[in-house]
Amino acid sequence: MKTEGGPPLNLNPEPHAASDRRRLRGGAPIQIGLLGCGTVGGGVLRLLAENSGYLAERAGVPLVVKRVVVRDLEKERVSALDRGLLTTSAEEVVDDPTIDLVVEVMGGETPARALIERAIDRGKGVVTANKLLLAAHGPALIARAAARQVDLAFEGAVGGGIPIIRTLRDAFASDWVERVTAIVNGTCNYILTRMRDTGASFEAALREAQDLGYAEKPDPSLDVDGHDAAHKLIVLAMLAFGAQVDSGAVHTSGIRTIEEADHRYADRFGYTIKHLAIGRDLGDSIELRVHPTLIPKQSVLANVSGVLNAVLLEGRAVGPSLVYGRGAGDLPTAVSVVSDVLDVARSIASGVAGMQGRGMSIKPRRVRPLSEIVSRYYLRFAVEDRPGVMGRLAGALGDAGVSIEQIVQQGPTKASQGAAPAGGAAAREPAVDVVLITHDAQEGLVRSALDAIAREEFLREPPHLFRIEEP
């Protein structure tokens, strides 16, 4: 109405400097430089080729892959790749003035970080699935992109095919995220699912996961010790809580300490053990932690099995909201990367690059120390089976101000079975498990009770502690 049919009368500067570029684009294709051509990169090439017509319609202009950066020019690649596009020089690609959009799927910090910074500085849109890089340098990269008014998109970085970044950024624009509870590591979730369903030990389930390609060989520690989940939690916290945090601030523990017995007891109390990434916005501070957690069996997260991932958000207005799907794999992640490519390409083609990230505020926030968090706890003690032990355990917790909801004793344990045939030494009482569920308690108080209990001679092994959540 206001301007329809009329010539552009007002030539005042506009809010977006990108607008000048727009006038010059016309219908020219968006030229893409792809950094990396492994499984995800191959999936991206395949999806771009298979959906080229539809994507061009949605973007308003064709999307064309101009160069593909690889380390090894001779290696076998997906059939969707035109080998004439291959180069080993990433710098050449990010410096190429005809390339509009750089897709980084190499992973790792070096040289990905420098390449992304260089692409941003040269005014290119960037799509990346690099969670490690984003966990370490996300806020700086986002600020760099905002200053240069280009888009930096990273839907593929967390939860593979799950549209969690988009959901946090767009769907929750008018809400306040109070809590994030997430299964973001498919390796851990697969191992825990197999332990629960088949009674397998951690070691056996890990070997199975390795044989199926779900866990790294020979060193699965990035996954099973929780570091990968911690990286993803940092990225989620950046969007959910506007928080800039170091990975050192995230309490991170893995799943190696979970034994078969823990799955059995959890089941008996009505829980399933999941490896969760948990974030909470407490106003003055945030809570960020990655650890095995007991959650009620009938909760939705408890039923996210195998390699699947899920992120549960609790919004002040919207209430609980969960997204769920494949957390890894070439095609799921590639679908997320290509959805980002479409968004960024469309913005470039329309001269509104940098629009999506506008107004996002990310700043350092205090992370509450673990000793201050309040939770319910599952505690398992392998103890000698003699009168008074349960009372001593309960008493130590009571002295620390921790109140108990349930307590059961069950035996004999693995430890006692191992001890019996050893012979020679003075015969010890058979060992049993005492398992406790506490009411809400501050972790510091629970730890001080455990310190007191550690001095008891009836304790056969260090206690097992897992937190309980009701997501």
Add this chain to the structure above:
Amino acid sequence: MKTEGGPPLNLNPEPHAASDRRRLRGGAPIQIGLLGCGTVGGGVLRLLAENSGYLAERAGVPLVVKRVVVRDLEKERVSALDRGLLTTSAEEVVDDPTIDLVVEVMGGETPARALIERAIDRGKGVVTANKLLLAAHGPALIARAAARQVDLAFEGAVGGGIPIIRTLRDAFASDWVERVTAIVNGTCNYILTRMRDTGASFEAALREAQDLGYAEKPDPSLDVDGHDAAHKLIVLAMLAFGAQVDSGAVHTSGIRTIEEADHRYADRFGYTIKHLAIGRDLGDSIELRVHPTLIPKQSVLANVSGVLNAVLLEGRAVGPSLVYGRGAGDLPTAVSVVSDVLDVARSIASGVAGMQGRGMSIKPRRVRPLSEIVSRYYLRFAVEDRPGVMGRLAGALGDAGVSIEQIVQQGPTKASQGAAPAGGAAAREPAVDVVLITHDAQEGLVRSALDAIAREEFLREPPHLFRIEEP
């Protein structure tokens, strides 16, 4: 790079006519006209007021509510409303040339449809949460908005606070949605959850839902007979399968026929009964149906309880992807509406209105008749307890080419208990339930077997048939 620092040299026409408008906007606020101020409208006003600073940063310009259309000027409203904005004249608002964006939260077809069309024709962006209207006229409204290059957004229409529209439109841009399996009616889900968990009858659970405000009084039929879910399935099919379909083409059945016994048997076989909206893309045709369905107890959908909603998508590349949350309520729906307002406002402010919906293709598609679908079935027959009955039932199914996976007999039934004290008539054998689970079978074959069985004099009541899915 290409144009940096240089003047706009190329004045060729651009792909988007909206661009002229952009030059004139500068930083002027986006003026909003709100049609309707009930629970959702009140929530929208509240969220716009509470998040005004953040939304202005994200949109690039302030978002200002200019007029609010209501029927009753005197009625009590939310405190976020400036009563000076109230008017009873919707036409005046959609005709007001200073209003950029119309938010329709009145519901119903009349006058919402005419007002939205008029707003589109006048070049305004439109946000609506009106599923009834979209089910009936979605493709025409989308085409109208595309022709006029304005945005029509409707995240609030399906699944309240669940970002399913955005997920289908953006996250799945490079994927092919093969299947949609959704719990989209909170009333049905609440009633079924209560029946399962407490053993209540349909009538008792419905009364409870009505007392809690989860079901309409006195007539809950829009929800419990499946019509509301059918409307939402049509909207989902429009985005997932690009399908334009009449509501008459969706097989729709509600939950009134489910008895307590069905929940008990479902549980024994390892299933939960959920009221599902199911869509499938079969290439040459689509399947669209809304009905009670048995799904495995440990599936994620089976654990979506109470008034919560969930939509499970199966993408060819991405695999399963689920979004879950509150399906109704003022604030969850308002969060979705405001996320749309932000999107549409930002596009208007940046001069790229109409960009999001670009390239979406919606056309009539053949809906496969129910008789042709292939499913597994749960069949319950209340029959006289006498030798040979089970054989006759199994035989009739076998004759029709339907093979049986499990069969159990259990008695006595409600019918037999009722029949006994009636006396007078010739004593009949006590009635029992025979419950069958079939292998995959074409529905037409199952129906023909049921026709044959209907002629058997041992049948005490019409058989209960529910489909089984493994989502």
